[in-house]
Amino acid sequence: MAKERSGEVADNALRHFATAPLRLFASSPLLNYQREDLPGDLLAGLIVAIMLVPQAMAYALLAGLPPQVGLYASIVPVALYGLLGSSRTLAVGPVAIVSLLVATALTPLAEPGSVDYVQLALVLALLSGIIQAVMGLARLGFLVNFLSHPVLSGFTNGVALVIGLSQVRHLLGVSLPASENFVGAAWYTAVAIPQSNLITLAIGLGSVALLLYFKYSFATQLAAWGVAEKWRVPLAKSAPLVVVLLGTLLVWLLGLHETAGVRIVGDVPAGLPPLTAPTFDLDLWQLLLPTALAISLVGYTESISVAKSLASKRRQKVSPNQELAALGLANLGASFTGGYPVTGGISRSVVNFAAGANTGLSSIITAVLVALTLIFLMPLFYFLPQAVLAAIILVAVMGLVDLSTLRQTWAYNKADAASWAVTFGAVLVISVEMGILIGVLASLGLYLWRTSRPHVAEVGRLDGETYRNVLRHPVQTYPGVAAIRIDESLYFANSRFLEDTILHLVSERPDIDHVVLIGSAINFIDASALETLEALVDRLRDAGVDFHLTDIKGPVMDRLERVGFIDHVGRDHIFLTTHEAMCALGCVMRTS
């Protein structure tokens, strides 16, 4: 009987696990598509496609891949996310940070742009996809919470500098040797400036200027021209397409690729993405695992934060674990259709939202348009100068630089600012991946350090039943009684600190006969802290000092009761409020 039942449990568990992917996606809005959502989805899908085509090629080049790989990554993965994602407006595809992570990991292993290199990128997409899908199904999305904001901000700023610098060579039209970190790359770049191709530089800087104009002033200009408000954002966001067209025309008309040595994109194979199979090689997988992990977590973090921010504007919900699983399947899709790792991008998602996307259908429309571009329009990109793509990346990553976070953090809390600085410095001096690992460890270490030395105050009576820190307020204390408040839960790393503080106090002030521990800020007491408290009670007792407890929260009290600690302290030593305790002990004092 018992065996049958356990078999049944196992069956249920199996069924539960087998149907988990289905349940995860049961909330897809496409299952009940409303016709009135269509116009918004169509327009948004079109505008995102216009932004995505040049960006996808640019980010592929940043990742060290041929431009078509960026486009391949913008079809099946984008459509899969549109079908399965819980966000209605997230625009998935190649993004800058993930592209840099790919380049950093693969450059030492194969020649950028080579067949081997492309194959390695497929493996990265596969591994990232597996990690994200498994994390989503196992509901491990909360793990990214251990990436603190200062660490992410320090990381993003460092990465923006690394990416920005990596594009300067394309603006200058020079080739540089590979370098281990930002410092080395900056040195090589500075040395190469005299060898610049001035025509290339002019095209690049012109593109940057045009993009910045579109970004900061064009919407105002459109308003002045009387363009209807709904068209202003879409028009301003078509900037990448405009510089691509202008740059291409310029090179084509003047033949600059031959007369002036301007590097162009050249032949991009037309046609739909190929079906590909990532290499199955456990040694290789192990080698790429740290990068895949970094891509999974960083990509998911970027994605979920923009998805949540957009969803809440319309009071919609995103499910973190479904997002993880959907991104994972998008990456798996990339690995089987010639792509490379993707995630939800900030700028395209904001445009998707602003242009009126209502459901994932807008992503599917984007994917179809990118596919049509690949089939029919590739010859048009032959003369596109690489410097234009570099300019698009450069302007995009400028938006990632944000020193205001550091300024605010510094004013608010020095430990957080230290996490920022450690991460930023490690990204620039060591490497992009080590940067985020070191940052996470530093932020966890600082958190543990802070909770291990909590604020402990002796309190006295201010007035009525209010008790405050004796060092900050003119309060009344009772002779022989020390009332101690600790502003933190008690756990192994701080309980001895409390014990030392109290024993020190007692040995310094031989007049103390009663110690009152005020537990109003104690949310939890772990087993180590409990043992330390028991020892403290005994040690105080050995020294002739009575120990009292007050303001203990209900759930904490329940646990203490269960293991007999309350009896150990003595029931007449437990009080509900500090005032009650002080009155009881104060009266004892007065009569003695």
Next chain:
Amino acid sequence: MAKERSGEVADNALRHFATAPLRLFASSPLLNYQREDLPGDLLAGLIVAIMLVPQAMAYALLAGLPPQVGLYASIVPVALYGLLGSSRTLAVGPVAIVSLLVATALTPLAEPGSVDYVQLALVLALLSGIIQAVMGLARLGFLVNFLSHPVLSGFTNGVALVIGLSQVRHLLGVSLPASENFVGAAWYTAVAIPQSNLITLAIGLGSVALLLYFKYSFATQLAAWGVAEKWRVPLAKSAPLVVVLLGTLLVWLLGLHETAGVRIVGDVPAGLPPLTAPTFDLDLWQLLLPTALAISLVGYTESISVAKSLASKRRQKVSPNQELAALGLANLGASFTGGYPVTGGISRSVVNFAAGANTGLSSIITAVLVALTLIFLMPLFYFLPQAVLAAIILVAVMGLVDLSTLRQTWAYNKADAASWAVTFGAVLVISVEMGILIGVLASLGLYLWRTSRPHVAEVGRLDGETYRNVLRHPVQTYPGVAAIRIDESLYFANSRFLEDTILHLVSERPDIDHVVLIGSAINFIDASALETLEALVDRLRDAGVDFHLTDIKGPVMDRLERVGFIDHVGRDHIFLTTHEAMCALGCVMRTS
């Protein structure tokens, strides 16, 4: 001027650092020795010496070292600690756990008992000494607080089993191949049982029986015989000496080492410890560093806990950082006088205390007596059977086995019990050193996991101004108002959890117009949590929900005020108490 001043600061810092060791030891009780302390110190020093001589030889054998090394480690290090330690009763010397750590680290590097092996032990003592002395001077003693009680208990229990098993071969009189972990050693031991030397086994088991009798029944017997109480503990504690004498006599009289192949200690070189110089070899140092770190931390933790427990019984003080520095100097002393790493032992310290030690002079007396033993009595130990020493170790480590901690911890808190089990399992299955590392990481991980998913409750009015969890109490709530209490400080790992909880609530219950966050349990808000709260306020506002704060503690409020968060929320959205907030919003509700 500014330069001069900074020079002065540097000078002062230098002077501060140079005199730190002096200041650290200024509190040594030996500086003002009181004549009335002498009788207690003399007696305690004698009794500890009687315990220490056989234990030191036994632990040296456990560490894979010749027996005299244990005695060398019981002279200069013990005297140095007596001079410099802040505890008046701690008895320093070779102990079981540290000896095992030495054996585990050195056995793969050299033949146990060989000259090379002894030399490596000197290096371990040197490194442990440097680490402890530097940590003491840099006031890093708090770092051991990150060893939680369950981890230490799991570690100690695992180590006790490993040590106990390692001695069984000596009781059986067999040799075993080296094994990587407890499981392997258990297998080899079981296989070797048929090859036992029965005479050796009889001597070993007889010694164990006698030691247990002394431990558990002899004091009662002495009481029945009418022996004065003050002599009972010293007599009972002389058990190791008694079994050593009996075992030696037996082998000598019957010639068992020749007729029955009983292994004896043999020639132990007589005379004072040699002056030695540990090898200076950076590669070797790097190799031994992890073990030295484990020895430093584990040794210090064992030492400080017994020192604190004994000191508080007499309302004395021990200074954690001075203890670290004194242990460090004791280990440095060991490394230059032919010893191996030492620390404060639990059983000998308790005896020292009980026998009336008043100051570190008792340790100096112990050291002198051990030195006299080395000079004059070594020939007496020639016939001592190794099985007797194994029996002494076996009975000593039995005292370390304590499953009651696990039972209590399991009842109190499952996460702590998990730390215990992970550490215990890792010690047995992987290795002693990895065990403690894995245990520390597991306990930190579990702590972070717990704080990352704090208890969040919606509260309602119970009566008067008391607000309680809606799920636990029959409370009154106001329509359109959700009052949320979080029972944890807000930091990066849990702020998104709070955000998700609140956004989920708001999207599930479209009637909610007001969210009130109750901060009575929030001791700290870090920069990530602040940013999340700002985003939460905006997202709720976008969704047409007002955000209110109440019961924010003074220091937390000060910081929020400084960075403008209070203005961001709106000053009319801040309340002092939950009741005040609910009244304000309740009234709004009623009139609308």
